[in-house]
Amino acid sequence: MTPRLIRWSIWALLAVPAVVLVLGLLGTLATPAGVQALGSVLNTQSGLIGSTLAYCLATAIAGTGLGWLLAHVLAMYRTPGRRVLHALCLAPLVLPSFTFAMALIVLFGHSGLVTGRLAPGFEVYGFGGLVVAGTMARFPLAYLNLSWAYRRLDTALLEAAGELGASPGRVTRRLVVPRLGPPLLSSFLLLFGDAMADVAIPLVIGGGYPTLATRMYEAIASEGDLTAATAYALLLTVPAVVLWLLASRLGREQSNPIGTAAPRPARAPAVAGRLLQVLAWASAGLVLALLLAVLAGALSDPDGGLSTAQVWSLLHGPDTRPFAMSLVLALVAAPLAMALAFALTRAASDELGRLRRARRTLQALAALPPTVLGLGAFLALSATGTWLRDAGLEPRIVPWLAIGAILAVHLVRFTPRVALPALRSADALVPLLRDQAVLLGARPRDLTRSLVWPGVRTEIAGGGLATFADTLTAVSSVILLTNAQVPLLPVRMLADIDAGRLPAASAATLVLSGAVLIVTGVHRLWRSDLVRRRLTTVVAR
Amino acid sequence: MSALASRRSALPRRLLAAGLYVAMLAWGVTALANTSGHRSISVLCSSIEDLCRSWADGFTRQSGIDVVMVRLSTGEALARLSRPEGRREFDVWHGGPADAYVTAAERGLLAAYHSPEAGAVAPRYKDSEGRWTGVYVGVLGFCSNQLVLDRLGLAAPTSWDDLLAPELRHQVSVPNPLSSGTGYTMVWTQRARLGTDARALDYLKRLDANVLQYTNSGLAPAGIVARGEAAVSVTFSQHCLRAIDQGTSQLVVTYPREGTGFEIGSVAVLADARDPEAARRYVDYAISAEGQLTGAGAWAAQLPTRSGIDPDPRLGARADILDYTPQDAAAARQRLTDLVSSELR
Numbered sequence: 070m071t072p073r074l075i076r077w078s079i080w081a082l083l084a085v086p087a088v089v090l091v092l093g094l095l096g097t098l099a100t101p102a103g104v105q106a107l108g109s110v111l112n113t114q115s116g117l118i119g120s121t122l123a124y125c126l127a128t129a130i131a132g133t134g135l136g137w138l139l140a141h142v143l144a145m146y147r148t149p150g151r152r153v154l155h156a157l158c159l160a161p162l163v164l165p166s167f168t169f170a171m172a173l174i175v176l177f178g179h180s181g182l183v184t185g186r187l188a189p190g191f192e193v194y195g196f197g198g199l200v201v202a203g204t205m206a207r208f209p210l211a212y213l214n215l216s217w218a219y220r221r222l223d224t225a226l227l228e229a230a231g232e233l234g235a236s237p238g239r240v241t242r243r244l245v246v247p248r249l250g251p252p253l254l255s256s257f258l259l260l261f262g263d264a265m266a267d268v269a270i271p272l273v274i275g276g277g278y279p280t281l282a283t284r285m286y287e288a289i290a291s292e293g294d295l296t297a298a299t300a301y302a303l304l305l306t307v308p309a310v311v312l313w314l315l316a317s318r319l320g321r322e323q324s325n326p327i328g329t330a331a332p333r334p335a336r337a338p339a340v341a342g343r344l345l346q347v348l349a350w351a352s353a354g355l356v357l358a359l360l361l362a363v364l365a366g367a368l369s370d371p372d373g374g375l376s377t378a379q380v381w382s383l384l385h386g387p388d389t390r391p392f393a394m395s396l397v398l399a400l401v402a403a404p405l406a407m408a409l410a411f412a413l414t415r416a417a418s419d420e421l422g423r424l425r426r427a428r429r430t431l432q433a434l435a436a437l438p439p440t441v442l443g444l445g446a447f448l449a450l451s452a453t454g455t456w457l458r459d460a461g462l463e464p465r466i467v468p469w470l471a472i473g474a475i476l477a478v479h480l481v482r483f484t485p486r487v488a489l490p491a492l493r494s495a496d497a498l499v500p501l502l503r504d505q506a507v508l509l510g511a512r513p514r515d516l517t518r519s520l521v522w523p524g525v526r527t528e529i530a531g532g533g534l535a536t537f538a539d540t541l542t543a544v545s546s547v548i549l550l551t552n553a554q555v556p557l558l559p560v561r562m563l564a565d566i567d568a569g570r571l572p573a574a575s576a577a578t579l580v581l582s583g584a585v586l587i588v589t590g591v592h593r594l595w596r597s598d599l600v601r602r603r604l605t606t607v608v609a610r
Numbered sequence: 611m612s613a614l615a616s617r618r619s620a621l622p623r624r625l626l627a628a629g630l631y632v633a634m635l636a637w638g639v640t641a642l643a644n645t646s647g648h649r650s651i652s653v654l655c656s657s658i659e660d661l662c663r664s665w666a667d668g669f670t671r672q673s674g675i676d677v678v679m680v681r682l683s684t685g686e687a688l689a690r691l692s693r694p695e696g697r698r699e700f701d702v703w704h705g706g707p708a709d710a711y712v713t714a715a716e717r718g719l720l721a722a723y724h725s726p727e728a729g730a731v732a733p734r735y736k737d738s739e740g741r742w743t744g745v746y747v748g749v750l751g752f753c754s755n756q757l758v759l760d761r762l763g764l765a766a767p768t769s770w771d772d773l774l775a776p777e778l779r780h781q782v783s784v785p786n787p788l789s790s791g792t793g794y795t796m797v798w799t800q801r802a803r804l805g806t807d808a809r810a811l812d813y814l815k816r817l818d819a820n821v822l823q824y825t826n827s828g829l830a831p832a833g834i835v836a837r838g839e840a841a842v843s844v845t846f847s848q849h850c851l852r853a854i855d856q857g858t859s860q861l862v863v864t865y866p867r868e869g870t871g872f873e874i875g876s877v878a879v880l881a882d883a884r885d886p887e888a889a890r891r892y893v894d895y896a897i898s899a900e901g902q903l904t905g906a907g908a909w910a911a912q913l914p915t916r917s918g919i920d921p922d923p924r925l926g927a928r929a930d931i932l933d934y935t936p937q938d939a940a941a942a943r944q945r946l947t948d949l950v951s952s953e954l955r
Contacts, residue, residue, distance in 0.1 A: 179758075179822075180838030189761065192780060194822060276823045277782070291789035291826075292951060293689035400635045419805065454695030470695075548681035552699050553652045553680040564681070567826045568659070569833025587630065594627035594767075 076416040082409055083484055086477035087434055090445030091390035094306075097299040099450060106296040107303060114284075121265065121280045122200075124196065128203035129261035135204060135352055136211025136256060137249070142349040144219035145241070146342045147430070150350075157353040160360060161205060162535070165542040165559045167269035168578050170202035171566055172359035173368060174274060177576075182362070185220035194276030202270050205356065207263055211256035219245075238341050251261045255315075261513065262312045265305055266438030269544040269559075273566050279393060281305050282440050282545065295448065302441045313436035366575030379576035383558070391556040396584055398472070399541035402479040403588075407533040409480065410488035413572075414529075415521050418495040419502060428492050431485035437481055439546035446474040447549040468554035475550050475557075479540045487532030492524040498524045527596075534592045538585045650676035651888045654691070656684045656791060657705030657746075657875060658829050658852060661912075664904045665704065669895045675753070675888050683827040684710045685947075691719050691880065701883035702892045704745075705789040707823025708735075709798075709939035711742035713876070723890050727897035735874050735915040744874040744895050746848075746912035749929045750795055751865045753832045753850030758841040766864045767842055770803070774816050782820040783831035783840040787950045791873065792828025796844050797946050798872035798939045802932045811949055818954060833881040836861060846873060847925055848912045851870035863927040872931055875912065 097103050139158050144149055161169065177184045177193040184191040192198075222245065230240050268282045275283065285301035288294045370376035382388045417427035453470055498520055505511040505520065544559045551557045558577050565574040655662035659681050668678035682690060684706035690696040691703065691714060703714070711720030714720050715737065724740040735744030752773075754766045762777050773782055785793035800810035822840045825831055832850045836858040843850075850863045877896040883889040895901045902914045915922045 152836075174839070178837075178839050185838070194780065236924075272826075277821060287788060289689075289691055291683075291685045291786065292947065293692050389641045389644075393638045396634065397638035397642065400631070400638065451693055451695055454698065458694060458698065552695075553654075553678050554699075556680070563828070569831040569837050569839070571837075584634070587634065591627045591630050594623045594630075 079416050087481045093448030102296045107300040110300040125261045125264040127200045128264040129257045130207040131204040132260040133211045133257045135208040140215035157356045163582045166206045169205040170270045170274040173363040177569045198274045207260045214256045225583045237242045258312045262309045266440045267520045302444050309438045310436040338428045363575045366572045367579040383580045391558040391561045395558045402540045403533045403537040406483045406536045408482045413488050414491040435485035442478050443546040450474045471555040483536040490528040494525050652678045653702045654700040654705050662735040683789045685789040697882040701889040704877045708876045708936035711876045712936045712940035715741040721881045723879045730916045742876040742878040744915040746875040748846035748873045750871045751847040754842045755835045756860045766862050770866045778820045780822045781841040783834040783843040785828040786824035789826045790828040795871045869930045869932040
């Protein structure tokens, strides 16, 4: 095989499922009924579009603000309990997105543990609760983005300003904030797009608050109206793609895979800094309270005592299948996304122009909202099922088709997210690769092993871990693809919450987060060696 | 330290990491293999989940055939079965109002089967062509939490208009008429008692101000009221009695004096069943006295459709039932759900 053929083959692995998913949508819309449905949605649902934008705007502002607050406090001040604070900032990443919505109901619902006695008239359902739950679920994305931006600040410049008499507040205003503009804006856009595609949180705590994503889900799951659902999907896709491309230009290049160490502190806080610290700890305290509410719900029995029965039934009982299916799919999807991301990185890393083209293509793919990808896979699955049926082929293939569709959605969704940081790191490798290949005559295989892999493995491994967590807890992208033979635990949790079975949903949260923590442990076992070897190399030099 | 030595020192940690990963994968695959039986049928169940499981377990005990049971609300079940891949997914549909079964039959989704057990079921509770058979009856009522009502200073509602009280703002839980058969029965009941679509829609719009959240499933409102999240719910009374029997003694069941709707919970063999013979055996079991009494052995009894079984006296004995035929409700389904979808959601 020639290098060009190899490159095309690697791209085809990602492009074929992506094209199938998108074509399914376009094929449904490019009919008279599709055009009519789109027109009807645009004409009659302006209120729906407005309410969706209001929810996304409020969540993105609050989430970015909270992410900035925590990143700032951890990066700029010596704060007691930094590791705990950092861990609490990352905790939402290992949970299904709607966990905090459920926990808010447990604590602040009409019969909540807090409001039931102290504030009986408090209303958590609707816009307010939706924004708080959405903010708690998404602020870690802004926190990671901004923590990385803080790490890139020139600390020598900040220290020099302080030594020359500038107060911490003045240093923040004059030196820090101007340099944080692009990552702040990119975080805002990232959270905005993520909120637009979300189905689960509005279903749990929306109290009837309408959003485009939930209407799309309702149109297909309850009304069986494919064309209306596709019209809603298009309305979701256009702003999401524009926002993501803006975000990419405004600093997503600086984003990093999940960090496992807290940022370094710089100075003792002044009065304003102490106030920010108090706010940061109060926010983290709310995260902790919500997590404890989930834990208590998972380990409670109907009589109010302690019981592990619900957790156990997920691990070894009648409810095992949804968890086992979710786990196996995540364990398979993560290494597949890592392998494909590395192959793409290697195929593009010979030349800067090729790297840029690859980055642009992957950014466009990453912009597709997960809900829309799920709908595309659903349409493709339906068409394939019909074709198989007409051809008289064995119907037992159908579960495998669903598994294939779920894996395809995960690959199209997460391969770009793993590959993009790796492609950024590969920038520096291009001249090295060219020199080694041209001047020293090194073989491509040796270059891959000795240059490309060591240069990008941190990004690939971190992206793989994030992929595992996201695939295990995904709802929006797979909610239309589950079936009797392929049940998924997060989707089942939504049904539990709908029916008021919060303890069962809490137990499922506990089991899912436990699985993510075990795989995080696996990741750290592997990486601790890499870190140590890198340190050894630096010392040796 | 040389690169070789460094790699050697990393080996135990990497082996441990890889071992953990493979162990998780092996556990998952083994669990999936263990839950895939030899001969099994897939049952789409639109009733109470506990009851669905009891039915499945009872059939497995009787026949030795495993049951993969999936619970979906009636509206979602109908939408799922109407899709090509959904048709091949299930063998039997069990539970949920008969009007949805009439729609499914019109779409060619149900297979005709005259079960020998159906002889004991009155003609008004079954399809003359054998495409569906009623296995229980549910009466739509109000399920209220007395503690929350006391706090609000209200009595349990006895009229549809009682649900419009300003004190009940965000305190009424009702199922989504688009996804739930119970929700559609509620809409149909308003149409039946008020006489026109416009009046029914007007009532539903006024009720909307008091609705806490539209739930996907028809039995969910009873659970929400049991937790004290809402004061009143509209649901089939057996769901409320189930919660009471589970220990939520503060719940009370009342019925509207203007009249209420009811459901004929049904069962059917699906036209594209993968194992039609096993599906027919399941339907025999569901219609049989043992199948209809399964509820009595679980949490709540449901009104039986068979003659010769004593009904639970708490279920709908005091209710004034409006005229209802599954065919009429099915004929209005598309029109009424479109109205709800465009005007209310």
